[in-house]
Amino acid sequence: MSRAQRGRVQRVYVPADSAARSVGADEVADELVAAAAAAGREIQLVRNGSRGMLWLEPLVEVETAAGRIAYGPVQAGDVAALVAAGMLDGAPTQGCHGRTDDIDWLASQHRVTFRRVGVTDPLDIADYRAHGGFAGLERALTMTPAAVVDAVTESGLRGRGGAGFPAGIKWKTVHDAGSDLKFVCANADEGDSGTFADRMLMEGDPFTLIEGMTIAAYAVGATEGYIYLRSEYPDAVRIMRQAIDVAYAHGCLGAGVLGSGLGFDLFVRVGAGAYICGEETSMLESLEGRRGLVRSKPPIPALAGLFGRPTVVNNVLTLGTVPMILAEGPASYQDLGVERSRGTQVFQLAGNVRRGGIVETGFGITLGELVEGYGGGSASGRPVRAVQVGGPLGAYLPVDRFDLPMDYEAFAAADAMVGHGGLVVFDETVDMARQARFAMEFCAVESCGKCTPCRIGSVRGVETIDKIIGGVDRERNLLVLDDLCTTMTKGSLCAMGGLTPMPVQSALQHFPEDFDRPPADTAGLPVPDKFAAETAARNAALMAGEVQR
Amino acid sequence: MSWSTHEVERSTVVREIAASLKGERGALMPILHRVVAEVGYLTHEDTTVIAEVLNLSEAEVHGVATFYKDFRREPAAERVVQICRGEACQAVGAEALVAHATSTLGVEVDTRSADGTVELEQIFCFGNCALGPAVSVDGRLHGRVGPDRLDVLVGARTGGARPAGAQR
Ligand SMILES: Cc1cc2nc3c(=O)[nH]c(=O)nc-3n(C[C@H](O)[C@H](O)[C@H](O)COP(=O)(O)O)c2cc1C
Ligand code: SF4
Ligand code: FES
Numbered sequence: 001m002s003r004a005q006r007g008r009v010q011r012v013y014v015p016a017d018s019a020a021r022s023v024g025a026d027e028v029a030d031e032l033v034a035a036a037a038a039a040g041r042e043i044q045l046v047r048n049g050s051r052g053m054l055w056l057e058p059l060v061e062v063e064t065a066a067g068r069i070a071y072g073p074v075q076a077g078d079v080a081a082l083v084a085a086g087m088l089d090g091a092p093t094q095g096c097h098g099r100t101d102d103i104d105w106l107a108s109q110h111r112v113t114f115r116r117v118g119v120t121d122p123l124d125i126a127d128y129r130a131h132g133g134f135a136g137l138e139r140a141l142t143m144t145p146a147a148v149v150d151a152v153t154e155s156g157l158r159g160r161g162g163a164g165f166p167a168g169i170k171w172k173t174v175h176d177a178g179s180d181l182k183f184v185c186a187n188a189d190e191g192d193s194g195t196f197a198d199r200m201l202m203e204g205d206p207f208t209l210i211e212g213m214t215i216a217a218y219a220v221g222a223t224e225g226y227i228y229l230r231s232e233y234p235d236a237v238r239i240m241r242q243a244i245d246v247a248y249a250h251g252c253l254g255a256g257v258l259g260s261g262l263g264f265d266l267f268v269r270v271g272a273g274a275y276i277c278g279e280e281t282s283m284l285e286s287l288e289g290r291r292g293l294v295r296s297k298p299p300i301p302a303l304a305g306l307f308g309r310p311t312v313v314n315n316v317l318t319l320g321t322v323p324m325i326l327a328e329g330p331a332s333y334q335d336l337g338v339e340r341s342r343g344t345q346v347f348q349l350a351g352n353v354r355r356g357g358i359v360e361t362g363f364g365i366t367l368g369e370l371v372e373g374y375g376g377g378s379a380s381g382r383p384v385r386a387v388q389v390g391g392p393l394g395a396y397l398p399v400d401r402f403d404l405p406m407d408y409e410a411f412a413a414a415d416a417m418v419g420h421g422g423l424v425v426f427d428e429t430v431d432m433a434r435q436a437r438f439a440m441e442f443c444a445v446e447s448c449g450k451c452t453p454c455r456i457g458s459v460r461g462v463e464t465i466d467k468i469i470g471g472v473d474r475e476r477n478l479l480v481l482d483d484l485c486t487t488m489t490k491g492s493l494c495a496m497g498g499l500t501p502m503p504v505q506s507a508l509q510h511f512p513e514d515f516d517r518p519p520a521d522t523a524g525l526p527v528p529d530k531f532a533a534e535t536a537a538r539n540a541a542l543m544a545g546e547v548q549r
Numbered sequence: 550m551s552w553s554t555h556e557v558e559r560s561t562v563v564r565e566i567a568a569s570l571k572g573e574r575g576a577l578m579p580i581l582h583r584v585v586a587e588v589g590y591l592t593h594e595d596t597t598v599i600a601e602v603l604n605l606s607e608a609e610v611h612g613v614a615t616f617y618k619d620f621r622r623e624p625a626a627e628r629v630v631q632i633c634r635g636e637a638c639q640a641v642g643a644e645a646l647v648a649h650a651t652s653t654l655g656v657e658v659d660t661r662s663a664d665g666t667v668e669l670e671q672i673f674c675f676g677n678c679a680l681g682p683a684v685s686v687d688g689r690l691h692g693r694v695g696p697d698r699l700d701v702l703v704g705a706r707t708g709g710a711r712p713a714g715a716q717r
Binding site: 018019021022023054055057190191192193194195196198199200224231232233234267269270271272273274275286287288289290291292307348349350351352353356357379380388392422424425426427430435438442445446526 | 573574575576577578579581582609612613616617618619620633635636637638639640641658672673674675676677678679680681683688690691692693
């Protein structure tokens with residue numbers, strides 16, 4: 001050991017992100033501490049968020065004079081050998097990727113919302129400030145609320161939860177609504193499979209969401225905020241709650257935020273395993289302590305939301321982007337992106353993909369650049385066949401649509417949607433008839449049951465696709481399926497039933513050969529019908545003339 | 550109604566939880582979560598007590614308690630195995646993993662084994678979609694879980710991992 005090393009505390013980063021933990025980050029962290037102690041080296045272990053290069057997790061970073069040096073994936077059993085080979089000095093051992101900031105996959109991204117994720121210590125508020133935290137809120141507090149709303153509108157920021165509604169317009173409605181009590185709600189239900197950006201932001205940089213919600217509160221005149229966080233994310237719940245406590249202790253929440261006249265209280269509420277509670281009105285019902293049944297609109301939540309009061313409901317990423325927009329001015333955000341899709345999107349590469357993780361970049365990047373470029377194709381090494389974009393209600397796209405730019409309108413024109421930015425990659429072994437069936441099955445399991453096209457249509461959908469797969473009267477059943485899809489699209493109260501046909505019909509459109517294979521057995525596959533008893537009772541009552549249709 | 554001592558104690562705990570959270574806005578969900586966390590599951594008597602404290606109808610509380618699958622109606626099995634069946638995990642073999650689990654554990658999805666030791670649940674997404682198949686065993690999340698690894702994870706929580714001779 002050289003003299004220079006002796007006595008110097010070496011800072012080492014091992015993510016506490018739940019994806020990193022799922023592949024052994026805790027064990028790696030424990031071994032690092034033990035190995036460093038055995039080598040007589042003093043280390044300061046920081047449990048950061050993930051850099052988003054999930055295929056390299058657990059990713060260990062060692063701080064050196066030249067910057068942070070990355071090692072990954074590091075397996076628990078490898079740590080002692082890596083330390084012996086000089087990892088704690090940034091030596092180019094096996095599995096070393098050089099400076100983290102020079103890794104092309106990361107360096108070529110444009111990180112705005114995810115700027116600090118993986119860089120800072122998630123719960124260290126001084127670290128947050130040192131990396132630009134609270135600059136946006138401080139700037140906002142020097143402006144009028146109306147000017148803050150205008151800035152968000154000018155930035156072109158659209159809702160990242162799925163529908164892409166302009167955030168500034170929603171905020172203006174709440175701002176203009178007269179009420180002595182208004183709310184800001186963060187939609188952290190993130191139920192879409194293939195998406196995990198909300199989780200990673202909350203686990204990796206929770207103060208950003210707190211700051212974004214506080215700015216929203218100031219802009220619209222709200223005094224209370226709720227983060228509706230799904231129960232499948234226990235780490236995010238814990239970290240968010242700790243961050244809120246820290247923020248209160250530092251005067252960043254509560255009465256007189258940052259010494260201003262603004263009072264804002266923030267609470268975390270945990271979901272309870274219902275996908276539909278991601279739909280904003282269902283979420284509001286749940287927050288009020290009721291079953292998550294979708295409300296019909298109007299009234300819109302901006303005017304009559306939580307407990308009937310004017311309420312901002314935005315996705316975590318929408319709110320988490322606002323601090324940067326305020327700090328740097330709306331123009332710098334508006335400059336990014338294409339057409340009417342401005343700024344950046346936090347894309348999530350998932351499924352059968354070689355390099356899965358977070359790619360934040362301006363809108364306009366093509367589907368192929370994401371899947372083949374960043375993703376590196378399939379993890380299995382077989383050719384990619386389909387990509388589902390935008391969650392379980394999104395379309396399945398074939399490789400010949402890889403030229404599609406990621407842009408809300410371009411996707412809509414292709415009968416697809418960008419949604420929350422999740423891309424799920426499938427290789428050639430995928431059976432698209434089974435995927436179509438699953439879309440209907442998922443809808444049957446997760447439907448709130450309020451309207452018939454969704455509640456019953458989805459169960460009929462599963463049965464009909466089973467017949468098609470089983471080779472029963474295919475021509476006719478394809479027509480029945482088409483009819484069902486039309487009824488669901490047109491007759492459903494919300495996008496759960498309304499968009500379930502999208503994955504089904506895209507599978508039919510782009511992969512018709514999968515519906516024309518030798519008959520296969522579907523016995524044993526689940527046909528969920530959780531409302532069967534209710535439906536039967538209702539039908540009986542109808543027959544008996546007891547209720548009106 | 551005559552309640553056993555155990556039931557009386559239970560109702561006291563539930564009443565205290567409900568009373569302590571009553572002042573929160575939309576208190577019912579936090580109360581139900583806390584009851585399940587502290588006493589393990591929810592009974593019909595619990596919902597009666599909660600309805601009383603919140604001044605709600607029993608039907609209302611019961612309706613909420615049964616709408617959400619997290620509010621379990623019976624104690625958790627010794628081992629709770631949750632397998633993600635979301636599309637991203639399907640793309641890397643989740644359906645085969647579920648089939649493996651049902652056959653090796655001898656339980657259907659969303660049921661428990663006859664002896665009550667294992668419970669198998671399907672989940673739609675843990676937010677670990679780049680490192681699937683994702684599985685949670687007794688609340689601990691694991692990524693890239695193939696059939697072999699599932700056997701190890703599930704086995705690690707059974708008698709196999711306990712010191713020899715230890716009593717169950
Ligand atoms: C079935 C269904 C599920 C949804 N799930 C989510 C979700 O998990 N997270 C989310 O932010 N928005 C979700 N949404 C969209 C919300 O209803 C709403 O549009 C969004 O929270 C508004 O915020 P934004 O404008 O910032 O996107 C869902 C919508 C539907 C119909
Ligand atoms: S479409 Fe489905 S989820 Fe939406 S309101 Fe109707 S039944 Fe409920
Ligand atoms: S789809 Fe399995 S963790 Fe997301």
